[in-house]
Amino acid sequence: AQSVSQHNHHVILSEAASLELGCNYSYGGTVNLFWYVQYPGQHLQLLLKYFSGDPLVKGIKGFEAEFIKSKFSFNLRKPSVQWSDTAEYFCAVPWGANAGNNRKLIWGLGTSLAVNP
Amino acid sequence: NAGVMQNPRHLVRRRGQEARLRCSPMKGHSHVYWYRQLPEEGLKFMVYLQKENIIDESGMPKERFSAEFPKEGPSILRIQQVVRGDSAAYFCASSPQETGTSGDNEQFFGPGTRLTVL
Numbered sequence: 001a002q003s004v005s006q007h008n009h010h011v012i013l014s015e016a017a018s019l020e021l022g023c024n025y026s027y028g029g030t031v032n033l034f035w036y037v038q039y040p041g042q043h044l045q046l047l048l049k050y051f052s053g054d055p056l057v058k059g060i061k062g063f064e065a066e067f068i069k070s071k072f073s074f075n076l077r078k079p080s081v082q083w084s085d086t087a088e089y090f091c092a093v094p095w096g097a098n099a100g101n102n103r104k105l106i107w108g109l110g111t112s113l114a115v116n117p
Numbered sequence: 118n119a120g121v122m123q124n125p126r127h128l129v130r131r132r133g134q135e136a137r138l139r140c141s142p143m144k145g146h147s148h149v150y151w152y153r154q155l156p157e158e159g160l161k162f163m164v165y166l167q168k169e170n171i172i173d174e175s176g177m178p179k180e181r182f183s184a185e186f187p188k189e190g191p192s193i194l195r196i197q198q199v200v201r202g203d204s205a206a207y208f209c210a211s212s213p214q215e216t217g218t219s220g221d222n223e224q225f226f227g228p229g230t231r232l233t234v235l
Contacts, residue, residue, distance in 0.1 A: 032220040032221040034221075036226075043120065043226045044208070044210075046224075051219060051220025051221065090159070090160065092160075096165075096175065097172050098172075100214060100215070100222075101215060101219075101220065101221050102148045102165075102172075104150060104162040104165050104175075105160075105162065106162065107159045107160040108159060109158065109159035110159050110160075
């Protein structure tokens with residue numbers, strides 16, 4: 001079965017610092033990969049996703065993630081964080097029984113990011 | 118286009134009572150997922166439904182929990198005879214029926230229902 005691990009549970013940064021959040025998955029076949037974000041008081045929303053092609057994926061708000069198949073990794077990066085990036089970040093992998101392009105998501109535990117102004 | 122709606126947002130039950138959580142997917146979405154987030158834990162999949170069908174219920178506890186997504190109306194997650202360990206945030210998500218070549222469809226999330234069992 002698939003599992004997802006996120007290595008950093010709590011991260012504190014100052015504005016303008018660079019960010020990298022780790023995500024690893026266990027099953028080595030063809031995968032789709034997602035990063036979701038939950039800002040304080042808001043719903044979970046998609047930040048970016050990888051499904052094929054260019055392993056460097058660009059998302060919203062200046063975020064990007066790199067899929068490295070040999071390392072089973074999909075790390076999230078941002079060159080310069082802002083106070084407004086304070087949020088919970090979740091890595092997720094679709095898995096299991098499907099109906100078309102729809103499957104359940106297997107989640108990492110999440111990373112709580114606090115950016116100090 | 119309204120997002121995924123969940124109600125109630127907060128639900129308090131005493132041990133042994135029943136809890137009913139409702140989820141209305143985004144307009145045009147026919148796939149619904151339920152996830153649970155226990156305190157200090159990540160999101161865990163519970164069940165995935167398409168209209169009138171359960172596609173994957175591998176994350177549902179074997180007893181007391183059931184889910185449905187009828188042809189008309191919202192999806193319902195029902196917990197019978199609640200216990201303190203059921204206290205959690207329950208999130209619903211929905212996705213469209215698109216079957217293109219862009220990989221798995223994005224899931225859109227509701228605000229969650231926070232269940233507290235006294």
